Amino acid sequence: MHDLETRELRYFLAVAEELHFGRAADRLGIAQPPLSRAIRQLEHRLGVRLLDRDRRGVALTEPGRVLLREAKIALDAVAAAARRTRQAGDRQRPLVLVTKAGASHELLRRLLDAVAREPGAPAVEVLLCEVGEQAGLLRDGSADVAIMHRPYDDLAGFDTEDLAVEGQVAILPATHPLAARDELVLADVSDVPDLPIARWPRLDGSYPDGPGPEVRTQSKLAQLVALGRTLLVIPASSRAWQWPEHVAVPVVDAPDVTTVLAWQPGNRSPAVASFVRTAAGLRSGS
Structure with missing residues (x-):
């Protein structure tokens, strides 16, 4: 059996993120020797080397990178289970x-x-x-x-219930020539030299390639559009945050959003x- 304990995962996660046993021990509030022993014991039980150690420092091996990813998921799941259990007992x-x-x-x-x-x-x-x-x-x-x-x-x-299906609009600076159009197609907005389309993060947190600005917050995006620095294509109902300096134009061939x-x-x-x-x-x- 190679069951993992949450304590071991927390110890490994600290070392893997700090890449330094001393800093990891300080973060955990323990001494460095027992932390080093715990990591060696974990490697022995799993039968793999998780960390490369030399005078230059600490580096993750490929098995170590796998455990880093899986440890985060496992510890998040444990924390979520505890949170939902406490919530179930709170009727108010x-x-x-x-x-x-x-x-x-x-x-x-x-x-x-x-x-x-x-x-x-x-x-x-x-x-x-x-x-x-x-x-x-x-x-x-x-x-x-x-x-x-x-x-x-x-x-x-997740379990889901569909609520609505809608088209999409381009949010543009009110002063841009495209803002005067009654409707647009994706080709109109996908390659505008003076107005590159904003880049949202993918599900993994990375951004697609392109000249447009990387955006994550509505406030940043709204201001960049108002300044004439970018445009975006979003579900029509999401235009509630639209500024007076913005214009929304339907993009007739954009895929529907549910x-x-x-x-x-x-x-x-x-x-x-x-x-x-x-x-x-x-x-x-x-």
């Missing part, structure tokens, strides 16, 4: 709904109004986040349900079940 805790700031604003308003009208409806706390953060907040137990968008958001492993409600599979919370039923009824018009 509100249901937490996470959504990107500015996204699906009108749908969100109607959903919250519909939930509030339900007899015995749970209190709902709205957690606003930046692009791509909903999945992590849902997985670690910080949120119970999330409004997300297919195909852009990470829906892997707004979904997502939650952890196997969630038996009556509050989540009630919320999902209300959301499904909102789409059907019941």
